[in-house]
Amino acid sequence: MWGTLQGGNDTQHLWEITAGLGIGVLAVAWLVVYLLRRFFQSTKEEHKEQIRASGPRTENASAFVAASMQGVIQRLREQEKELERLHKIERERAEQTERLSEEVTRNMPAGLVVVNATGIISSSNPAAEQVLGIRGLGFRRYSEALGQNSALTRLVEECLETGRIFRREEVEYVPPAGDTRHLGVTISPIRRSEGRISGVICLLTDLTELAALEQRMQLKEHLAALGELSAGIAHEFKNALATISGYAQLIPESPPREAADYAKRIVEQTRNITHMVAEFLKYARPLEIPEECVGLEQVVERATAEIAQSMPRVTIECNGSFGDVAGDEGLLRQALLNLARNAAEACAEAVGGGRVTVSGEVIDGEEAGWQRIVVADNGPGIAQAAMPKLFRPFFTTKTNGTGLGLAVVQKIIVQHG
16 A cells, blocks of 8 residues: 555656646747747838838828929029029120120221121221221211222122122222321121121221322432432433544544544444433333233243344253233333343353253232243352342443343333232
């Protein structure tokens, strides 16, 4: 019985241990579940917070859109302010440039007149009003302001119609005051990108005082030249008359043979005087240059052929190109003859024989071409001291020269322009 009671107590004690272990296991399991639940809840909350931080709540979508629009509007306002600032800077710069342009135009020493395509003066400066002797040029028709038949009006009209550029033209202009003025004029068209003429720019300079000064200088030069010519003629006549007088005084007391020789020398001196007078008349007589077309190649060939025939010891040749010019064929031939003859006489005694070359070149220019003719020889050349006097009348380095050949050449070429 005692053993039975002891076995029953052991069984009860075993069951108590088993129940305690089960309760402990359940407590541990519940604790693990509780901790896992808390972990997952915490992770879920953090995820929700991240979602809330990264994007709007569905219930606040309209507020988010409003906030976004406010941000866009704010940025647009800032950009508008920046554009206004840049526009203000550009406007100030344009106004500064315009003021500078107005100041430059107003203070220009030369007169400036701008005429638009309709013939109205759109702009002018004080210098233009002073040069033209007119106040208030702006917004007037140029033909009315400048004179219907004035040379300046014709130049402006031609520039408007054809687009021709006039550089450094000199015209006479009569202002309302009535005094004649000499103006230097440069007129050029204003063209748009497509090439259409939208107006003209006219620059004016008063050359009246300069023209008067030039006239006085020309008068002095003419008087000086007249004095030199008179002295030259007097010298030539004095020498010739002294020779004639000497031979004439010897004739009565000389035998017939010597008297005949003296008479022959007197005739030679009279011929020299006649030749000198003829050359002087060529130089002094005003030249009338006709506007006929002259083929220079034929003129050069005839002049060189004449020199070659009169001076066979000198070789003369032509090369290059010779075009056509407007002028007088006889005068141009005379100028070439004088030059070629001087060259042939200068090289006639050269070692190995004289050689003269006449070369031509046609040079094209912007508005009109021109002809260059060079006469060269293999003679000793011209002394440096004689160079400034070459075209002075009656200056010569030759024993039998009149000193009028090159002076006539210069006059002919200058008269032909």
